[in-house]
Amino acid sequence: MTANDHLDCFTPELVIIPCGSRKLDRPARAADMYVGSYHRACRKAADALQPDRLLILSARYGLLGLDDVIEPYDTPHGAADAITAHALREQATLRDILFLDPVVALGGARHVGLVRTIWPHARTPLAGTRGMGEQMARLAQLRTGRDAHLT
Template identity: 30%
Template sequence: MSKRIVLISCVSQKLSHRAKAKNLYTSMLFKLNLKYANTLEPDGIYILSAKHGLLSLEQEIDPYEQTLNNMRTAEVKMWANKVINQISAIVSLEEDEFIFLAGDKYRKYLLPQIKNARIPLKGLRIGEQLHRLKELIDE
C-alpha cells in the first residue's frame, strides 16, 4: 500500500525562539498549507527547510535565516540531494505519492527523483495560493 506524503516549504516568518517545526513557522501561507495538508489525511507531513533539509513537524529547531531563493544552483542541488536521501530513508520515492506545497526552487531538483508527485498550487502567486488554500480547506 503506497503512502501519501505532503512536503511543505519553510517560510521566512518564524518565532524568535526554539520550537517544534510545526509551530516555528508563523506565516499565514505556512499555516494554511499545514491545515490543508492535514485535510488530505496523509501518512506523513514534512517541512522542506533550507537549513535542515527534511524536518518532521515535531522536530525542535532554533529559528534561522536561510532560503533557497538566494542560493546558487550548485548549492540548491546539494540541498536537494540531502533531502532525497532523507526522504528515501523513510518512504519510497518509487511507490509513494508526494504532494508538494512548496515553490519551484524547493521542488525543482526533487521532482526528477520522485515518481508520483502532485503540485496543487503550481503556478499560483502567494495571494492566489492563500485564496486557493482557503477554498480547498473549506471543501
C-alpha cells in the same frame, strides 16, 4: 464525478509543505517554528488532505517531522548553506519515503522544484497560480474540499 469526489477518495501517502521566512526566535518543534500566514495556510490545507505523513521542507534542515526540534535560521532556498537535492534524497532514503505515492507538494516554484527532484510524480496543486493571492485562494479551496487540482 464531482470535484469533491476526487478529493473524497484521495489520501496522499505524503504531503510536503514549505518552511517559512517568519519564525520564532528560539528553538522549537518544526510544527511551531514557522509562524507566517503562507506556511500556516499550507499546513491547514495539508491537514485537510489527511495524509499518512506530513513533512516540512526546510531550506536549512531539509525534511522535518512536525516534532523535530530545530534552531531558528535565516536561509532561503538556493543559498550556499541551503539543503541540496542530493542531501534531500539521502534524507528521504533514511526516512524510507523515497518510493511513496501519491505525494503532494504544496508551495512555490523553488520548493516544488526541489521536491520534484526526489518525487518527479508529485502532485502540485498550486502549479499554474499567478502569485501569492492565487496560491492562498487555492489553499483555501483545498482546505474546504472544493478543488480538484490533485487529480
